[in-house]
Every structure is written in C-alpha cells, then in structure tokens.
C-alpha cells in the first residue's frame with residue numbers, strides 16, 4: 649500500500665486534491681486514500697488522534713505514514729487512510745443541487761444548509777459519534793458537516809482531527 653500511496657502522491661496534481669485548511673486528500677482506490685500535510689507536526693497529530701479514535705469506532709482505519717518531495721512544491725508529510733463514502737456536506741449538496749455556497753449566510757436560520765446542520769447535530773448517530781470521541785478523550789470542537797461522514801458499512805465517523813486535541817481534563821488524578 650505504501651508504494652501505491654507514494655505513486656499516487658507523485659502522480660496527482662496538487663490542484664486535484666480535495667482540501668481544507670490543512671490536508672490534501674485523494675483516493676488510491678475505492679477503499680483507501682492518502683492525506684498530505686505541509687506541516688509534519690500536524691500530520692503526526694492527526695495521525696495519532698485518528699488512530700486513537702479508530703479504536704473507539706469513531707474514525708476510518710489508518711495505514712502507514714510516509715514523506716515525499718514533490719517536484720517544485722517541496723516536502724509533504726502523509727499517511728494512508730481508509731476512505732469514507734461521503735461527508736454530510738456531500739450528501740446535502742447531492743440533494744440540494746440549487747444551493748449556492750457563495751450565498752450562504754450562517755445566521756439565516758431559514759437557509760436549508762443551516763436547517764440541515766442543526767438536524768445533523770441532533771441526530772442519534774452524530775450524538776453517538778461525539779460520545780465515542782469523548783470516551784477516547786478527544787475534543788470535538790471542529791466536527792462540522794464536512795468533517796464527518798459515512799464508511800462503506802454505514803458507520804458515521806470523524807475524518808478531520810487537525811483542530812482537535814487530547815482532552816484529559818475529565819480523567820481522575822490518582823497522584
């Protein structure tokens with residue numbers, strides 16, 4: 649898998665990755681993909697938190713870490729991840745093709761995207777996901793609709809840990 653991951657990273661133009669603030673994501677095949685980061689520390693942090701969340705059924709499975717030098721771009725720090733089928737945002741867009749993100753006003757409670765996000769946050773599967781993250785002692789401050797989605801088996805999981813942290817504040821101290 650690591651050889652396929654590096655081959656994919658070297659063959660994929662940077663502007664064809666899906667990206668947010670930190671990660672560049674592309675698929676290797678229908679089950680596995682790669683995430684690249686320009687910052688090694690953020691790669692390591694997301695890798696560690698995703699690995700831990702996966703043990704609690706709250707994140708995709710994780711593969712190897714790797715590092716590559718992309719010609720004219722520099723060093724990228726990556727890892728292999730199981731792919732989700734789609735995020736909540738992807739599903740909303742599929743079902744609301746006329747919705748335009750550029751006109752989206754976060755404060756307009758009648759906007760269908762805001763109604764959708766509210767319903768997502770009240771759904772049983774979303775509440776269970778946040779509970780699992782809490783059990784794993786991982787914060788969930790950035791779990792918006794583009795950062796959660798469904799695995800092939802229908803399980804809702806978190807995919808983006810770049811803004812999350814270990815939250816050990818609830819642990820009992822025995823010392």
Ligand SMILES: Nc1ncnc2c1ncn2[C@@H]1O[C@H](COP(=O)(O)OP(=O)(O)O)[C@@H](O)[C@H]1O
Nearest residue numbers: 666667668669670671673730731732807808810
């Ligand atoms: N495991 C995954 N499976 C499928 N798509 C993913 C996966 N991880 C990330 N993506 C896609 O890449 C986008 C950016 O990844 P994300 O981890 O949210 O990075 P950022 O920290 O830059 O927001 C996501 O919104 C999603 O569309």
Ligand SMILES: [Mg+2]
Nearest residue numbers: 668794795808
């Ligand atoms: Mg994100």
